[in-house]
Amino acid sequence: MSRARALPGLTLALAGVLYASWLIGPLLNPAFGLLDGYASELAARDQPYHLVFGLGDLVAGALASATGLALARRARGGPRWAWWALVAFGVATALDGTVSSMDCAPSVDARCARLAEAGALSWRNQWHSVSSALAIAAALASLLALLMSRRGRPASFRWGLAVAGVLLVGTAGTLAELVHPDAALGAWQRVQLLGLSGWLLYASGIVVTQGNSASSAGTRRASSAEPGQQRGAA
Template identity: 85%
Template sequence: MNRARALPGLALALAGVLYSSWLIGPLLNPAFGLLDGYASELAARDQPYHLVFGLGDLVVGALAAATGVALARRARGWPRWAWWGLVAFGVATALDGTVSSMDCAPSADARCARLAELGELSWRDHWHSASSAVAIAAALASLFALLMSRRGRRGSFRWGLAVAAVLLVGTAGTLVELIRPDAALGAWQRVQLLGLSGWLLYAGGVAAARGDGSRHSTVT
């Protein structure tokens, strides 16, 4: 495998690892346990080391978007949709860590929680929910397209199904907790985040294999 073919896979593998920056959250910000609140609260503007987590989202977003564009331009069929979904995820994630980062951390700050209830936080904070929703929807669409493109390759397809199961369970649990909040919100969202990291790693493997990335690829 030459370097040009390996680069997209390496870029997405790096994105998958960096997207797990929440794992070091308790070390940099002891106010949050490993499963406490939203991971995005680590990048809230009033939190210590918020620039570290915001920069992590920016780098992940840039890697995903740039790699997606490069792969989409050469792909056909289902893979092309997968890579454009990756682009949408990348753009939304970059916004999450920068323009639409949260003002404050409601799960750790009663005043912030009250302001959120009253709708008195900034437009950036309000946009955060939208950019996060776009990122999740784009990732799910991309993973579905990857699965459709790999359904003739049994081993790869099974790995994709395992990743999809984790991501769907985490997403469903997070949605339920948003409707009826309790102490399990952080746990469900971390399952979702693990699914997203798994998807980035899986997409990196597909990109490295790269029947799906060439100009002459067909839907498998």
């Protein structure tokens, strides 16, 4: 496999792992269980170790946007839109962990919840909702474009459908909980986040297998050309 394909695949896989930094949340911030509240609250500015989770989003977003830009520049056809959407996701995710990180965690702070309900928190909280929504929309668009490009590869297409199912179920559940909140909000959002990490790993696999396919095709072309070249030399 060429380094040109191995590196983007590796960076996307790393972005997928870093995006799941919420999994270590209960270890660093015991106030949150694995399925409690918004995962973004771990990076709220008043929470312990918020810099760890903010940095996770920043690095994951930077890797995703840089890789998406590199892939989009050399891609042709449908997949190109998948990589441009990956760039948008990366930018929005990097903002989530830095500029638009939450002021405080309403799930564990009653005063924060009252301020949030009254709209008395800073502009960062308003922008956090926007950047998070943009990240989800971009990821869904990218996954759809990747699925369209893999229709001729049944195994890859089925894996993509499975990832899409997890992401869509998690997103639908999260939206429903926003309308009628209850204790299940954290669980639904974690399903959504697993779907997002799954999408990044799926995209990584596509990049790597495309590289392998291109390498195999080049080898076959070189092998088929050798007999003709030998006859010409004779």
